[in-house]
Amino acid sequence: MPIQTELPSLPAGPRRRAAAPATTPPEIAARALLAHERLCRAYGCPIAYFHALAPLDELVSSLLSHRTRNADSARAFRTLRERFPSWEAVRDAPVGEVQEAIRAATWPEAKAPALQRTLRAVTERRGALDLDHLAAMAPAEADAWLQSLPGVGPKTAAAVLSFSVLRRRALPVDSHHHRVAVRLGLIPAGLPVGPSHRVLEAMLPPGWDAQQVYDNHEVMMLHGQRCCFFHGPACGRCVVLDLCPTGQERVGGAAPGRDGTGRAAVPDGGGEAAG
Numbered sequence: 001m002p003i004q005t006e007l008p009s010l011p012a013g014p015r016r017r018a019a020a021p022a023t024t025p026p027e028i029a030a031r032a033l034l035a036h037e038r039l040c041r042a043y044g045c046p047i048a049y050f051h052a053l054a055p056l057d058e059l060v061s062s063l064l065s066h067r068t069r070n071a072d073s074a075r076a077f078r079t080l081r082e083r084f085p086s087w088e089a090v091r092d093a094p095v096g097e098v099q100e101a102i103r104a105a106t107w108p109e110a111k112a113p114a115l116q117r118t119l120r121a122v123t124e125r126r127g128a129l130d131l132d133h134l135a136a137m138a139p140a141e142a143d144a145w146l147q148s149l150p151g152v153g154p155k156t157a158a159a160v161l162s163f164s165v166l167r168r169r170a171l172p173v174d175s176h177h178h179r180v181a182v183r184l185g186l187i188p189a190g191l192p193v194g195p196s197h198r199v200l201e202a203m204l205p206p207g208w209d210a211q212q213v214y215d216n217h218e219v220m221m222l223h224g225q226r227c228c229f230f231h232g233p234a235c236g237r238c239v240v241l242d243l244c245p246t247g248q249e250r251v252g253g254a255a256p257g258r259d260g261t262g263r264a265a266v267p268d269g270g271g272e273a274a275g
Contacts, residue, residue: 024203032186032203035240039219042239046211047218049163055131056087056122058164059146062156063115068106076105087129091119114151121149131160139168154197162214169210171201172217176224183228183246 024032053061060080065073083101084090090098099112123129134142139161146157154173161170173181177200178193186203187196204213227234235247242248 024199028186029203031184031243032200033205035184035186035243036216036219038239038243039223040215043219043222045215045219047215049167049214051163052165053163055134055160055164055166056129058160059118059122059131059152059156060087060090060115062159062163063118063151064102064105064111066106066111066156072104072106076102076108079104087119088123091116091123091129118149118151125149134161135166139170142166142168143170154194158197162210162217167210169208169213171197171204171213173197173200174217174221176222176228177217177220179230180220180224180228183233183244184240185245 061073061077064076064080068076080090080098080101083097084093093116095112095116098116099108102108102111102115105111119129122131126133134145137145142161143154143157146152146160147154158170158172160166161168162172173193173196175193178187178196181187181196181200182189182191187199191199201213204216208216223238223240227238233247233250235241235244235251238244238247240247241251
């Protein structure tokens with residue numbers, strides 16, 4: 001029997017850090033898949049990959065994107081490529097020059113030395129500055145190798161595997177994705193983003209390919225950007241309201257839609273599709 005882990009909705013006060021559930025209760029896995037189906041209909045799966053970078057390029061891009069708006073991290077990445085002829089040049093440059101090049105990103109004074117440390121670690125372990133060997137690894141093995149690098153956590157590793165030209169099965173979880181998962185009751189409110197990667201990916205069918213797993217990340221993220229906002233979520237037009245304990249508590253129970261399912265209108269609004 002699966003371990004029945006209590007999955008609370010968002011509390012009013014500070015969150016307690018929760019341990020990752022040992023297994024996923026069947027009803028939670030079923031809710032996750034139903035939410036995926038609804039959101040895919042709303043946002044139009046399959047969703048096109050937003051770029052096709054080499055694995056090392058994606059690693060740098062992801063490291064720059066931490067706690068940074070997509071447009072700003074993209075500008076920092078472009079400037080870095082314009083000012084330096086190669087990643088080896090970035091690795092070996094005075095740290096101040098790298099910091100100046102990535103100033104569009106948040107905390108460039110911390111990201112510049114951290115990026116150089118990561119690039120040096122890749123060089124030391126590979127004998128060259130490339131990640132081509134990841135293509136021959138199983139996804140789990142490649143994920144573990146990436147996370148052994150300094151500064152690389154679950155989200156960055158998953159981004160390299162999923163978003164780069166490797167196109168491997170891996171589930172990145174950003175803050176929007178995490179927020180929607182918590183409110184849907186898929187994970188405990190106190191479970192941090194990092195450990196949630198393993199838990200949320202385990203809910204997805206093992207037969208899903210890389211595109212389907214990528215779609216799951218994208219629709220959860222897009223829903224967080226366009227409907228399930230951090231402040232004032234638009235529960236009245238949420239397509240998964242009847243599946244969402246947090247939303248039902250906010251609105252006093254999900255009102256049935258025209259088809260009697262509790263579905264609301266397709267979400268609208270802007271937002272960037274990049275993970």
